[in-house]
Amino acid sequence: MLLTESQSKDMLRAHGIAVPEGLLIRKPDQIKRWRGELPVAIKAQVASGGRGKAGGVLRANGVAEAQFAAKQLCDMKFGGEAPRALLVEPWVAHEREMYLAITIDVTAGGYVVLYSPKGGVEVENNAPLQYAFGSPRAFRAHALRKLLGEAEPDAGLRERLITLVRRMLYLATAADAMTVEINPLTVVDGKLIALDAKIVRDEAAAFRHADLAAEMEDARKREPKAMARALADNLMMVWLDGEVGLISGGAGMTMAAMDMIADAGAKPACFLDCSSNPTPAGYKLAFSILDSEPQVKAILFSIFGGGTQIDRVALTLHDVLKARKSKKPVVIRMNGTGREACDAYMKEVGLLNHDSLEAAVADVVQKAGAA
Template sequence: MQMVTSHIESDGAETNMNLYEWEAKRIFADWGISVPQSIRITREEELSKVNFDFPLTIKCQVLSGGRGKAGGIQFAKDLKEAQSLVGKLMAMTIGGSKTESLLIEPKVAIKHEMYLSVTMDRARGCPVYIAAKEGGIEIESNKSIITEPIPYPFQPYVARNLAKKMGLSGALLNKVASIAERLYKLFDQLDLDLAEINPLVITQSDEVIALDGKIIVNDDALGRQKMFDGWQEKHMADLPERERKAKKQGLNLVELDGNIGIICNGAGLTMATMDMVKNFGGNPGNFLDAGGGSDQEKTLAAIELVNENPNVKVILLNILGGITACDEVAHALVEFMKKNPKRSMVVRLRGNNQDKAEKMLADSGLKLFPDLENAVKEAVSKSKVAV
């Protein structure tokens, strides 16, 4: 089966914009998918706003997975019990994600739990429904998973085929098909990577509602999805500081636990450089892809970002100039070395305007390595010299 996607597993570390449950549910409701009544609070006093019956479900709003297991979902039979839970739950951090607020809902009388999501199937190159008649938390290990590719242009029969495959019939088939249709439409219109309802429940009164929801918005679409304007900052709260800073500057940084700071142009080359560092006995301190066409300003920002990491002993800069001109990079380097003359640095530059770059750098005392392997070996040996 080719249904494996990058997001359905709860790594809790996706880099595209992950929404809180309350935000996902608000979007579901806007698109006509039923969700429980709710209020969202951050303080105990706000419990007075509860205008539905006890018992209550109180859920921590976090961006990570594994919330149920970590105790982030509690039930309260009366106001007193609810009051005793608010402070405790608000203080929780789950999987590195701080509780942003609490979502309070009436405890739903569940007859049956199912699973439903829409995501992009990279192997098939089209969106796909993933569903299970028997839902639950551990969808990855669920054996009754059904997938249904969604051809373009979309027609609602695809959603009905899915409901049929799930083994549903009668009114229930139509209800679930209608939810699946709405879920695809919002997935498409809002440029999502994932729209997930887990669980999708049938209540004792035979309503079908989304009891929990997860939405991941594709970063590349944020420029045209006006409803998410200004959301990104808030949803990056759980990223380490330097990675957040990098993201704002259009650089791709992932920090690691070694002491060799790595900066390259292009993702594949950056990974390959990391791998070589490891193969030659060193330890990469980060992955930093400065992008294919980085100019002087961006290169300088990249070097400074890696320089800020206290664990980094030596910086290995590997630029293969295709689009990137070597003299632009050399300008950035000269500027950086003026401010940080003691920084241990190994530079590999090759490509457009390499001669110019070599001349410029000779004066700043930096030696250029045209060969990648030699540069990596030099960086590894410098990383092992005691300070």
């Protein structure tokens, strides 16, 4: 889960990493509470990237100007998201902008440190230096020192960077963070300060972090109603806004079916993977969500089950479809462990179990177009 800047900075501060002293406000006129220095930076708090480039950070020299800027930001959207709050901070005059992050890398089998002496909004144009170490216990300051020597001539700064990486690593371990990114990182009077920060916490670790579980619950509530229902019941869903409903199992097959629908000239309505909840309740909910969305014209039910025994899925689906009220066309493609039983169950509800995904996609795209 991607945290906002202010949430991320709270975690940095708690782990001994310097950040500007800011004020978090929910409404523009709360800026009157600011007692710090002027000018200020006013920063939209959203959990999406590219905020700086999109104009989500404004500078104000006085209170009236700040209030105006705050109103302006509250009316903007970033990656479709309205700001949840604004972070007000003293405007930190600085010369250098560096990039420093630790993040997960599959080939490294764990964490890597990324460092670029030139950070800021254009960081993607310069490939950062990379130190891959995997397990936090395998991190070696001397290996990082050697690497930084190539890019950072100031020996004192190198040591402060290494100390900072250590703290970021403690934070990542303690909070189950997959990414801790500081960009830009700057130097003021010899001291490293995180001007902006982004932390991604591991949702799979929510069972051991009450604060993360609560944050995920809040994030669910911010989703549109259909999404919130799916996520609350452990269905993996992404809304894609097309006309072909897709109920599937397994991330790879769900994406393969999405791609095939798109190749057939139609648009999938969603990525909806039921493999985490392959129960009567899970499938019933999946149909109920797609049936209640008027833009969904037809539904493809496509599952290739291994551990999810497909004969059980077919029986469940049979019961769900018998009780279902909606007249939206449903197209079926089921295969996998126990597949012999599927055709008969589907025949009882008047449906054909297609042999191939291609045939099923052609059928559902045709039915969605005709509806």
